[in-house]
Amino acid sequence: MKFRTSCYSLSGASAVLCIFAIWASMNLDAPYYLAFDWLPKVGLRISFRVDSFSLFFVTLICGIGSLVFFFCAGYLPGDKSRSRTLSILLLFTLSMLGLVLSDNVLLLFIFWEFTTITSFFLVGAKCEKKEAREAALQALLVTVAGGMALLVAILLLFMAAGTLELSSLEANRQLIQDSPLYPVILILIAAGAFTKSAQFPFHFWLPGAMTAPSPVSAFLHSATMVKAGIYLLARFHPILGETVLWHDLLIGIGAATMIVGASLALARTDIKALLAYTTVSALGMLTFLLGLGTTLAMKAALVFLLVHACYKAALFMVAGSIEKLAGTRDLDRLHSLGKMSPALWCAAALPALSMCGLPPMLGFIGKELIYEAKLIAPTIDELFLLIGFTANALTVTAALLAAVKPFIPRTMDSPPKRKLTLPLLAPPIILGIVSLACGLFPTWVGDNLLEPSFQALKGEPSQIKLKLWHGVNPVFILSVLTLVTGALIYWIHSYFARMVSVVERWSSPFAPERLYAQLVKRFVQFASLQTRLAQNGSLNFYLTVTLCFASLLLAAAFFSLPEKAVDLSLLIHLKTSLIILGAAAAAVLSIRAQSMLEAVLLLGVVGLGVTLFFVFYGAPDLALTQFLVELLLLVLIASIWSRLPAFRPDTPKREKRRDLFAACILGVFLSYFVLQAVFLNEHNAISEFYAQNAATEAFGRNVVNVILVDFRALDTMGEITVLAIAMMGIMSLLKTRKTKR
Amino acid sequence: MIIASFIGLLYIAGFYLLLRRSLVRAAIGALLLGHAANLLIFVSGGLSAGAPIIREGEDSLISPYPDPLPQALVLTAIVIGLGVSAYLLALIHRTAEIAGGDDMDDLKEEE
Amino acid sequence: MSPFLLRTSVKFIAPIQLALALYFLLRGHNEPGGGFIGGLAAASAVLLYGLSFGIQEVESKLPVSWFSFALFGLSLAVFSAFISVFVNQPFFTGIWGPELYAPLVGKLKLGTVLLFDIGVFCLVMGFGVGLGFTFFAKEAER
Numbered sequence: 001m002k003f004r005t006s007c008y009s010l011s012g013a014s015a016v017l018c019i020f021a022i023w024a025s026m027n028l029d030a031p032y033y034l035a036f037d038w039l040p041k042v043g044l045r046i047s048f049r050v051d052s053f054s055l056f057f058v059t060l061i062c063g064i065g066s067l068v069f070f071f072c073a074g075y076l077p078g079d080k081s082r083s084r085t086l087s088i089l090l091l092f093t094l095s096m097l098g099l100v101l102s103d104n105v106l107l108l109f110i111f112w113e114f115t116t117i118t119s120f121f122l123v124g125a126k127c128e129k130k131e132a133r134e135a136a137l138q139a140l141l142v143t144v145a146g147g148m149a150l151l152v153a154i155l156l157l158f159m160a161a162g163t164l165e166l167s168s169l170e171a172n173r174q175l176i177q178d179s180p181l182y183p184v185i186l187i188l189i190a191a192g193a194f195t196k197s198a199q200f201p202f203h204f205w206l207p208g209a210m211t212a213p214s215p216v217s218a219f220l221h222s223a224t225m226v227k228a229g230i231y232l233l234a235r236f237h238p239i240l241g242e243t244v245l246w247h248d249l250l251i252g253i254g255a256a257t258m259i260v261g262a263s264l265a266l267a268r269t270d271i272k273a274l275l276a277y278t279t280v281s282a283l284g285m286l287t288f289l290l291g292l293g294t295t296l297a298m299k300a301a302l303v304f305l306l307v308h309a310c311y312k313a314a315l316f317m318v319a320g321s322i323e324k325l326a327g328t329r330d331l332d333r334l335h336s337l338g339k340m341s342p343a344l345w346c347a348a349a350l351p352a353l354s355m356c357g358l359p360p361m362l363g364f365i366g367k368e369l370i371y372e373a374k375l376i377a378p379t380i381d382e383l384f385l386l387i388g389f390t391a392n393a394l395t396v397t398a399a400l401l402a403a404v405k406p407f408i409p410r411t412m413d414s415p416p417k418r419k420l421t422l423p424l425l426a427p428p429i430i431l432g433i434v435s436l437a438c439g440l441f442p443t444w445v446g447d448n449l450l451e452p453s454f455q456a457l458k459g460e461p462s463q464i465k466l467k468l469w470h471g472v473n474p475v476f477i478l479s480v481l482t483l484v485t486g487a488l489i490y491w492i493h494s495y496f497a498r499m500v501s502v503v504e505r506w507s508s509p510f511a512p513e514r515l516y517a518q519l520v521k522r523f524v525q526f527a528s529l530q531t532r533l534a535q536n537g538s539l540n541f542y543l544t545v546t547l548c549f550a551s552l553l554l555a556a557a558f559f560s561l562p563e564k565a566v567d568l569s570l571l572i573h574l575k576t577s578l579i580i581l582g583a584a585a586a587a588v589l590s591i592r593a594q595s596m597l598e599a600v601l602l603l604g605v606v607g608l609g610v611t612l613f614f615v616f617y618g619a620p621d622l623a624l625t626q627f628l629v630e631l632l633l634l635v636l637i638a639s640i641w642s643r644l645p646a647f648r649p650d651t652p653k654r655e656k657r658r659d660l661f662a663a664c665i666l667g668v669f670l671s672y673f674v675l676q677a678v679f680l681n682e683h684n685a686i687s688e689f690y691a692q693n694a695a696t697e698a699f700g701r702n703v704v705n706v707i708l709v710d711f712r713a714l715d716t717m718g719e720i721t722v723l724a725i726a727m728m729g730i731m732s733l734l735k736t737r738k739t740k741r
Numbered sequence: 742m743i744i745a746s747f748i749g750l751l752y753i754a755g756f757y758l759l760l761r762r763s764l765v766r767a768a769i770g771a772l773l774l775g776h777a778a779n780l781l782i783f784v785s786g787g788l789s790a791g792a793p794i795i796r797e798g799e800d801s802l803i804s805p806y807p808d809p810l811p812q813a814l815v816l817t818a819i820v821i822g823l824g825v826s827a828y829l830l831a832l833i834h835r836t837a838e839i840a841g842g843d844d845m846d847d848l849k850e851e852e
Numbered sequence: 853m854s855p856f857l858l859r860t861s862v863k864f865i866a867p868i869q870l871a872l873a874l875y876f877l878l879r880g881h882n883e884p885g886g887g888f889i890g891g892l893a894a895a896s897a898v899l900l901y902g903l904s905f906g907i908q909e910v911e912s913k914l915p916v917s918w919f920s921f922a923l924f925g926l927s928l929a930v931f932s933a934f935i936s937v938f939v940n941q942p943f944f945t946g947i948w949g950p951e952l953y954a955p956l957v958g959k960l961k962l963g964t965v966l967l968f969d970i971g972v973f974c975l976v977m978g979f980g981v982g983l984g985f986t987f988f989a990k991e992a993e994r
Contacts, residue, residue, distance in 0.1 A: 539767075540760055547756060580747045587754045587773060599769055606751070610776050618807035619783065620884035624876075625816050628892035629823045632980050635899055636827055639987040640834055663756035670777075671749030674784055690809055703809035704816065705886040709969045712813065716968075717929055719817045720975045724926050726824035727979050730831040731919060734986050820888050820976065827983050834990070 003082060007073035010090060011066045018062035025055040026448045031456065033103065049103035049167060052452035057100040057231060059449065060306070064223040064313045065093050067427035071317050072215045074423030075324065085125045085213060092118040096224050100231055105154045105164045112150065115225050116143045122220060123212045132211040138516065139205040146195025146202070153188035156181050169239050176239060186240050189232065190249055197229025197283045200257040204513035207276040214320025217272060222279055222312035227305065230286045234301070234457060241293050250291025255387045257284025262394035266493055267500040269331045271319040271402055275312065278398045281391050282308045288388070289370065292377050299462050300369035302450050307354060307366040307435070314351035314431035315402055318344065321424045322406060331405055338407035340418050343425050345407045350432025352403030356396045356486065357479060362438040364479070365466055367392065371475045389482060396486025397493055442466035547662050554669035583609025600637055604630060621704045744784060751777035764836060768829045775822040779815045786811035862904045869897035877973050887969040891976025899984045907985050918982030925974025932967035
């Protein structure tokens with residue numbers, strides 16, 4: 001019960017926000033800005049711009065979101081991970097809102113990546129299934145690759161225009177388009193948008209992502225996330241658009257996506273996969289329209305955005321309800337659902353009518369506008385008209401497949417009636433009614449929602465009124481033809497599907513998903529090869545490599561540093577030399593030490609030598625510390641003396657000689673380094689400061705100790721923390737029970 | 742010159758021992774390396790007699806004085822070195838207890 | 853050396869060593885010494901005592917484990933660093949109190965910095981003694 005309550009409250013909140021967005025869109029005269037500095041040095045500001053185009057998207061997100069949350073209350077209970085799914089869905093909604101509202105492109109990018117990550121978790125919601133995990137990973141990799149392209153594009157934009165605010169980028173339009181970087185920027189931004197919006201050849205992740213729960217598909221894969229790419233392209237149209245490259249790129253890719261998506265759709269038997277491919281096709285249509293870029297085309301794109309969001313979200317929800325009702329989504333096995341639940345059929349039929357583009361639905365107006373835009377566009381080939389026509393006809397077929405085929409009876413026996421809960425039925429019906437209402441009152445929608453957002457985008461009014469009935473003209477005839485063709489294809493769709501699958505099988509070696517799989521496989525192979533080479537598990541090997549590299553670095557420094565006069569007579573007293581010689585001898589002997597006792601004694605001698613060294617060169621504190629440390633260490637070693645492993649004969653001679661050689665090279669370089677360092681003995685400014693201020697500011701005359709406990713006390717604190725941690729480690733090592741293997 | 746070669750020698754011995762397969766030898770090598778690094782830092786501050794202690798009645802150190810900054814750094818390094826060596830000792834002990842030896846390459850194969 | 857001789861001498865030496873350690877600690881700001889050195893000296897004193905009289909003897913005299921002692925030192929140091937925050941100064945600013953004249957040590961200025969040094973002292977001492985005793989105990993297990 002608690003879960004349902006949270007669904008309902010989220011739904012209510014989104015609905016309120018949606019209504020507020022519509023109200024704001026009606027009353028907003030000029031864009032509203034809100035900005036804070038975040039990282040001014042890299043041009044990153046938290047800056048938001050609320051204009052009517054953003055508000056249009058906010059309306060879409062919140063409106064669909066509200067219904068999706070409502071739908072969740074019926075669909076998700078019984079799912080183990082329902083709370084997680086719901087909360088990530090909420091996170092996704094927030095990042096999507098951030099994406100459409102941000103003015104700074106870097107901020108937009110951050111939200112963009114947020115949607116990618118949250119969608120990864122949503123697609124993989126059923127993470128106990130292998131295919132869900134793979135699909136999630138695939139969606140993530142493809143969209144993240146696009147995201148990287150987008151990031152590079154943003155940096156290049158910054159180089160070209162010197163600003164990252166969308167609003168000022170628009171003002172610098174000429175500067176950007178004249179820049180030599182322009183083609184690169186455009187292609188990279190398009191790559192980002194195409195991967196997100198599942199354009200050919202990146203379309204394959206979207207059908208794969210259908211492993212997500214239905215509410216997620218209804219939200220992410222129809223109305224919002226995949227539209228983020230379209231949003232990006234629309235936003236950049238005033239900045240980058242209206243050039244030959246923009247035109248060719250978007251129209252070409254858009255048309256290809258349209259036809260590929262629509263034909264592949266018919267070969268699917270899973271309702272959701274079918275819907276996903278038609279979504280791909282619709283997204284292609286939107287890209288195509290943005291590529292055309294005429295006033296009419298942009299307006300048509302806006303209308304189609306709304307149309308598509310309404311019907312596609314509704315149909316995805318219906319698919320979810322069908323799954324709940326019949327336990328399968330397979331079109332070949334579903335039938336007679338109309339008798340089982342007439343209400344569900346009604347919920348499916350309304351959006352399907354809109355999808356087919358039948359009057360008086362909003363879909364009809366959308367399709368009319370699209371045809372009109374294509375017919376009067378000056379620069380367009382007949383080929384594209386044909387492609388658009390075919391894609392539309394196939395979409396009609398797909399709509400019939402989704403909303404008619406599962407519902408009509410195929411056998412005589414009538415299945416029992418079953419009631420679906422309200423949350424499973426109401427949202428698609430509401431969306432259907434919205435489509436109908438918008439179709440019946442197009443002027444209201446056009447004037448209050450679409451026209452302001454068009455103005456915000458293009459900066460000028462479109463002068464295009466939405467009308468339901470245009471009279472009998474070429475556009476209308478095309479519409480009717482589309483419907484008839486679509487219905488005819490439905491008649492023979494099983495043959496058509498077989499044809500498509502043959503073509504698909506024939507072309508499968510070149511299919512993008514194949515290439516993707518190959519790429520991932522090769523990458524994993526490369527990674528494991530590289531790991532095997534670089535990490536073979538031998539400490540000796542690692543150390544040798546590190547040493548050789550350090551020697552190289554030192555050698556480089558050796559040859560690049562200016563030679564310094566080396567005064568060999570510096571401060572060498574007889575007694576110091578003797579001490580040093582003694583310690584050096586001990587160090588050399590320790591290499592050859594054959595027993596533990598010998599080694600420890602020699603180590604002690606070296607320590608003592610170092611202590612005396614400190615004494616003679618003016619470091620009484622160091623000498624004391626070193627002495628006490630040596631003492632303590634000796635005690636520690638003595639205390640576990642009998643527990644230490646015995647010395648054993650060492651590794652083969654050849655290996656020894658090699659190691660000795662490597663060590664010698666590094667040692668010689670380091671000696672030289674020391675020589676250079678000794679003669680650097682001007683005191684630096686920091687030491688000077690400490691020497692001057694120890695007594696006056698810190699009231700201590702032992703400068704070393706003052707540095708330790710006052711000037712650099714934070715370091716000391718870190719150090720004693722390290723000691724405490726080491727102590728914990730040792731305790732746990734020694735106090736655990738003996739575990740013999 | 743002598744000091745420089747001494748430090749170099751410490752480094753050579755330390756690195757060489759660190760490269761041995763025996764864990765005990767590697768530990769001794771690490772200790773020698775610790776000495777070498779401490780001396781290196783210390784020496785880079787220049788060498789002079791006297792102590793970095795301000796005399797009674799004075800306000801600051803009288804030149805020439807040994808650089809106090811490297812001394813402070815080395816002091817902490819020595820104590821940390823103690824911590825590290827104690828940890829190494831415990832580690833060797835534990836390894837010997839579990840695996841019955843200290844040969845690192847053998848340990849690798851036993852993984 | 854016979855245990856008797858050892859014990860008798862340690863009985864005298866260890867307190868002196870401890871006193872010396874404290875002396876090192878307190879005079880550290882002006883003369884060679886300080887928390888690290890004092891802590892190490894104190895640790896060796898206690899270790900010596902423990903070696904000759906047995907660990908239980910020492911541990912029974914101290915109500916807390918050496919590990920907690922070390923952690924106490926760490927918290928003392930952290931606490932001293934935060935004192936300045938309470939009087940609206942940046943973290944770690946030294947706050948100074950009155951100057952005392954302590955016998956043997958000489959002039960001694962009280963302040964948070966001294967508190968910090970005492971924290972270091974406790975930590976180092978706890979570290980040294982704690983480890984030594986753990987190692988001894990391990991040895992005695994056999």
